[in-house]
Amino acid sequence: MRYIAINDGVDTAREDNEFTPLRNWFNEFYARDTSKKIRAVKQAKAQKGERVNGEAPYGYLIDPDNRNHLIPDPETAHVVKQIFAMYVRGDRMCEIQNWLRDNEILTVGELRYRRTGSNRHPRPQLNAWYNWPDKTLYDILTRKEYLGHTITGKTYKVSYKSKKTKKNPEEKRYFFPNTHEPLIDEETFELAQKRIATRHRPTKVDEIDLFSGLLFCGDCGYKMYAVRGAGTLERKHAYTCGNYRNRARNDMLCTTHYIRKSVLKELVLADLQRVTSYVKEHEQEFIETANECSAKAVQKTLTQQRKELDKAQNRMNELNILFRKLYEDNALGKLSDEQFAFLTSGYDEEKKTLTRRIAELSQEIDNATERSADVKRFVALVRKYTAITELTYENVHEFIDRILIHELDKETNTRKIEIFYSFVGRVDTGDKPTESISYFRQIGADVKSYAI
Structure with missing residues (x-):
């Protein structure tokens, strides 16, 4: 192979190429120096909150008068709101994808191609223009830009020789609050993050359980598993300790901590009504008590x-x-x-x-x-609801952080349930604990379950 560079006077057919290695070294140095300068400019822009990549998040457009300011996209902003609303309501990811497909909502890549003519990946087939991947939806659900904030410096290039990028840790990113109009409120966004963190999965009957991600064993701390089948009557649905259920595969032993779902729903609803009623009637007293208890619990x-x-x-x-x-x-x-x-x-x-x-x-x-x-924030959440008459996925996950199920005390036939509410933990109103009495067939006697 013969290589000729006219500007540099290089011809591999001749033997006068002694300066070629030195010239290559200078070219390498020049490319590295240029890369450092470009990176420094982009870093300075990121530190000032200016947009570097030039592409707006889905649901926004770049303001024609100020390229560093975002404005809601009238064509796609409602789609972002609908995705969040369905997710916090408890809908599965496939149900959100079906809604997007049924309403013929173009994917992010296809919309970019139709608007700009550019695409990062090959265009999908005609019947796949509305097939949204899970990753795209999860990326939308975790973006803080929809709260009206600007986050810069989220990624960096590994080297000027490579196009690969890596994500910066949170502490190396730059955060600028309230820079544009939000599409999602704080409560909805945090509820979505809470659901993502708990990694919900559907039951055998293809639905998300009401208490999914909230129930834990009061003794070993392991997650509680739903016990139900496709043809099981609803009154027989129950929960057991995950460690007990997997006792054949692990060394940690625990007991069943069995509790019927109907009993738990009755207890949680009654306790939620007790707490919300107390907060509405004694708001100032609740605020003072909750602040004092929080400080003691943290200590x-x-x-x-x-x-x-x-x-x-x-x-x-x-x-x-x-x-x-x-x-x-x-x-x-x-x-x-x-x-x-x-x-x-x-x-x-x-x-x-x-x-x-x-x-x-x-x-x-x-x-x-x-x-x-x-x-x-908890008081504001209580004000949001006039009266809670039934449990839904949304109000359960908004109000409750976690629930601990303790084992049945067979001497007294009682079972303790600990309910920790979002932002405030356990709430003591001074009233008698919420109770529920049900017949437990395994011991042939009535069992009193109480929530604290």
Whole structure:
């Protein structure tokens, strides 16, 4: 192969190419320097909140008078609102996709092609113009731009030699609040994030359970599983501890913590009515009490976590000392290589577990010091509803953060249920706990379940 560069006077057929390696080095240096300058300019723009990529999120258009300002897209803004509304209502992703297909809503890529003539991927077939991928919908549901904020510096290029990009961590991004008109309110957005985080999945009858992602075992902390079949009567639907259900595959043993869904629904509805009624009638008293209880709860949690962190760090120091002693014995010939490998194998796994746990505890302590009860948001949520007469997916997941199911006390035939509400945790109104009495066939007696 013969290579000729007229401007540089290079011809591989001749043997006078001594300066070619040096010229290549200068060209490489020039490309790298240019890349640094371009990156510095884009970084400066990102720090000032200016748009760098030139493309607006789906549902917005770039303002013709100011390219750094977004305005709602009259053609697609309502689609974003509908996607959020259906998702927080409890609709499955396939139901949202069916709605988009039935209403012939063009995908993001096809809409971009029709407006600009450019596309990042090959165009789909005619019958696939309205087939929205799961990833696109999840990207829309997690974008904070729909709250009216601007986030820049979300990605970066690995190298000037490559077109690959990577995501920046949250702390390296630039956040500018209230820069344009929001399409979604804070409550709807947070409810969507809560549902995404809990990883809901449909039951065997192809629907999302009312308490999906909220129920946990009160003893081992594992998720509660729905027990139901396609032909099972609704009155027989129930929940059991996931650890008990998977006892054949794990080493951690737990009991059933069995509870009927009808009993739980009755308890939760009654307790929700109790709390909302109390907040409406004694709003100021509730705010003062909730703030005081929140401070005590945070302090108690911090104390427990710090004790566990100190214990884990002390054990890690002990393991490091043991490793040094074993290594010295091995180096001096007191231990063979086989004995050294055998003795340290168990410690290696323990060190990995401790390292992960120390990192988790440190993060939890940092978060706990910054987190406090947002009582005013809970009060605003109560005002949003005039009266709650039945449980829906939306109001359950708006009001409730998690529910702990404790095992049945067979001596007293009672079962405790702990309900933690969003932003405020447990709510004590001073009234008698909400109760529900039902017949439990397995013990042949009535069982009193009460919520606190």
